[in-house]
Amino acid sequence: MGWWKAIIAQPIVAIGVIGLTYGVWLATYRLWLSPLAHFPGPKLAALTMWYEFYYHSFLEGQYTFRIAQMHRKYGPIVRISPFELHIDDPEYYEILYSRDKPRNKSLHLTGMFGAPASAFGSVDHRCHRIRRQPMNPFFSHQRIRQLEPMLRRMIDKLRKGMRAWKERDTPLYVYHAFNAYTTDVMVEYSMSESFHYLNDPDFTPQWSKTIEAIVQVGFQFKQFCWVFRLFELLPRWLVVSINPHIGPVIDQKMESLRLVKSIIDSQAAGGTLVDDKVSVPKGTLFHALLDSKLPPKEKAPDRLSQEVFTVISAGGETTAKNLTTITFHLLNNPDKLQRLQDELNRLDPDGAATLVEYETMPYLKPVGMTSIFMHHNEAIFSNSQNFIPERWMDPEQRKNLEKYLVAFSKGSRQCIGIPLARAEILLAIATIFREFEMELYEATVDDVRIVRDMLNGHPRKGSQGVRVMVTGWNGHPRPTKKSL
Numbered sequence: 001m002g003w004w005k006a007i008i009a010q011p012i013v014a015i016g017v018i019g020l021t022y023g024v025w026l027a028t029y030r031l032w033l034s035p036l037a038h039f040p041g042p043k044l045a046a047l048t049m050w051y052e053f054y055y056h057s058f059l060e061g062q063y064t065f066r067i068a069q070m071h072r073k074y075g076p077i078v079r080i081s082p083f084e085l086h087i088d089d090p091e092y093y094e095i096l097y098s099r100d101k102p103r104n105k106s107l108h109l110t111g112m113f114g115a116p117a118s119a120f121g122s123v124d125h126r127c128h129r130i131r132r133q134p135m136n137p138f139f140s141h142q143r144i145r146q147l148e149p150m151l152r153r154m155i156d157k158l159r160k161g162m163r164a165w166k167e168r169d170t171p172l173y174v175y176h177a178f179n180a181y182t183t184d185v186m187v188e189y190s191m192s193e194s195f196h197y198l199n200d201p202d203f204t205p206q207w208s209k210t211i212e213a214i215v216q217v218g219f220q221f222k223q224f225c226w227v228f229r230l231f232e233l234l235p236r237w238l239v240v241s242i243n244p245h246i247g248p249v250i251d252q253k254m255e256s257l258r259l260v261k262s263i264i265d266s267q268a269a270g271g272t273l274v275d276d277k278v279s280v281p282k283g284t285l286f287h288a289l290l291d292s293k294l295p296p297k298e299k300a301p302d303r304l305s306q307e308v309f310t311v312i313s314a315g316g317e318t319t320a321k322n323l324t325t326i327t328f329h330l331l332n333n334p335d336k337l338q339r340l341q342d343e344l345n346r347l348d349p350d351g352a353a354t355l356v357e358y359e360t361m362p363y364l365k366p367v368g369m370t371s372i373f374m375h376h377n378e379a380i381f382s383n384s385q386n387f388i389p390e391r392w393m394d395p396e397q398r399k400n401l402e403k404y405l406v407a408f409s410k411g412s413r414q415c416i417g418i419p420l421a422r423a424e425i426l427l428a429i430a431t432i433f434r435e436f437e438m439e440l441y442e443a444t445v446d447d448v449r450i451v452r453d454m455l456n457g458h459p460r461k462g463s464q465g466v467r468v469m470v471t472g473w474n475g476h477p478r479p480t481k482k483s484l
Contacts, residue, residue, distance in 0.1 A: 030082045041070055041079035049108070049223045052081055057220045060461065061452035097414075102129070107225060112218040112455075113313070114228025114253070115306035119416075120314070131307075134292035135416060138189075138285045144419040147189065148355045151423060154185050155431050157198040162436060162470055164201060171441040171467035176203040178323040182424055183207060183316035189420075190285045190311055191259055210248040211317045215454045217245050252313065257305035263287065264301060285311070319421045321456055323428055328448045328466045329387035330433060331440045336389060337433065339363055344434050351434060358426045365426070366393060437472035 030047055031037060037046070045051045055063035063080075070078040071088045080086045083106065087096065102125040107116075115121045119135065122128035137143060158181045165172050180197035188194045197204035220243075221227050231239045231246055232253065240247040263286055286308065290299055297303070330337045343363045347353070358364055366389035415421075443466050450457030459465075 034082070036079050036083070036085060039077060039079040039085055040074035045070075045081055046079050047082065049081055053223050056222060061219060061454040061458060064453035065451075108222050111225030112222045113214065113310065114218075114221075114225065114232075114249070115310050116225070117303040118306040118310040120310045121306065130294070131298065132416065134289055134294060135285060138288065139416050139419055141419045144423050145355055147420070147423070148427075150188065151185060151355075151427055154181055154188075154198065155427055157181075157184070158428070159431060159435060161198060161201065161203060162432070163473055166436075166470040166473060169469075171469055173203075173205065173208075174327050174466050174468055175320055175324045176205045176208050178327075178428070179208050179211065179316060179320035180204050181428065182319045182323075183312065185420075185424060186312055186315040190308065190315075191263060192284045192287070193259060193262075210252060211313060213245040213248040214252065214313050215317075215456065217243070217249050219454050220245075253305070253309055256308040256312065257301060260286065260301050260305045260308055264290065315417050315420075318456060319424050322421070323425060324466050325448050326425070326429060327432075327438075327468070328440065328443060328445075331438060331468065332443075332445070333387055336387065340429075340433060344430060348430070348434075351431075353430070355423055355427065358430055359422075362393065363389065364430060366390070435473050436470055438468040438470055441467040441469050443467055 027047055031043060034046075042051070052063050055066050067078070067080055067086050068088075070080065070086070076089045077085060077087050104125050105123055105128075107123055110116070110121045110123055113121070116123075119128055119131040122131055158177060161177065161180075162172070180200070180203040184194055184196065184198050195204075195207075197207055228249075231242075232250060236247060236250060239250060286304060289304060289307070292299075330340065340363055343361060347361055348357070353361075442464065447459050447463045447466055449459055451460050452458040
């Protein structure tokens with residue numbers, strides 16, 4: 001045993017031996033003894049999370065596409081990490097995400113944005129249910145229909161901004177405009193506050209950059225959720241020097257905490273639940289959380305600020321991206337655009353239709369559904385890369401396809417904001433494409449084709465995004481320089 005005493009006498013050597021022994025044991029367990037060991041897949045993926053990290057971070061959102069390659073090689077069930085299987089079988093989706101059999105989520109899936117106390121960040125399904133329950137009524141179809149006056153007020157701001165942009169004779173980044181619209185809606189509905197992003201003549205492009213930073217940082221640190229708490233303790237200048245993308249994320253977290261504290265202070269001072277100038281019915285989401293039966297620890301400012309952070313960050317960006325994609329496809333397919341405009345002029349000649357009426361229009365609704373998803377199983381969605389709203393027109397076909405439409409996920413963790421997102425999309429499409437004449441500016445299908453997975457689908461690196469020239473409104477084209 002002299003060799004053992006010699007190792008113990010040298011701490012560094014001892015640590016190295018212990019580490020090596022643990023590594024060999026861990027590799028042996030993951031590759032041959034784990035309950036997942038008999039499932040096919042790359043051995044390196046089964047061995048370490050660094051495999052996924054490489055594809056997500058160094059190759060910038062390529063792991064989803066690597067998984068697709070695995071399925072082509074290994075079949076419908078593959079092991080994609082030491083702890084995770086991936087199933088490519090549309091018929092199994094509803095079984096896996098059944099509301100009757102809720103499951104806990106993995107920490108590296110829920111903790112990627114540093115908000116573990118939010119409903120989104122909850123690992124335990126019981127904790128998720130408790131946190132989500134008070135929010136459910138605020139996103140019901142009935143409640144969203146009551147929200148229509150506020151949504152139209154935001155649409156009017158968007159229209160005003162686009163009319164002003166028409167005179168600038170410069171291309172408009174439509175994602176900035178839509179992101180300002182959806183974020184202002186979400187913030188006002190959630191907290192009776194407003195960031196007033198639509199009031200900025202440029203539609204607050206720095207907010208879009210902040211969202212991009214949040215998404216990029218989340219995927220970079222997917223396996224290292226704890227780093228967010230560490231960064232929050234460090235001076236901002238040091239955080240930015242380590243990773244420039246983290247600065248805006250920390251700033252947004254601090255702004256979320258400020259908003260929550262202001263609401264709590266207003267409550268304590270006997271303030272009203274809704275400001276007089278805000279037309280949101282029956283209070284707001286976070287006032288309701290404060291008045292709910294949640295235990296006191298669930299109403300702590302830090303916990304609620306994480307809820308604010310996830311709702312604002314995710315609730316606006318996803319819908320804005322959908323609207324951007326829809327805009328491209330309509331402008332890139334003049335026949336589809338003409339059919340939509342003909343329907344709006346026929347069924348709503350005065351522009352006075354309600355949200356309920358928009359929901360029943362035979363072509364408007366399919367247009368709103370089509371670009372929400374990027375589902376590319378050709379056996380179900382034939383010509384899936386093409387913009388074909390008509391695939392939703394036949395009632396029987398639509399009933400069959402809707403089963404596979406999972407852009408908002410399904411089960412107990414399904415996106416809570418589906419009715420709000422669809423209302424925002426329908427009102428924006430109906431208003432913008434009735435009122436404005438637009439042309440794509442140096443935009444191609446490569447600017448909307450998903451080739452990177454960064455929580456949401458992203459186009460090729462270096463894409464300038466979808467830009468348009470606003471050439472006219474209400475049927476009156478902008479005068480050319482020659483005619484002035």
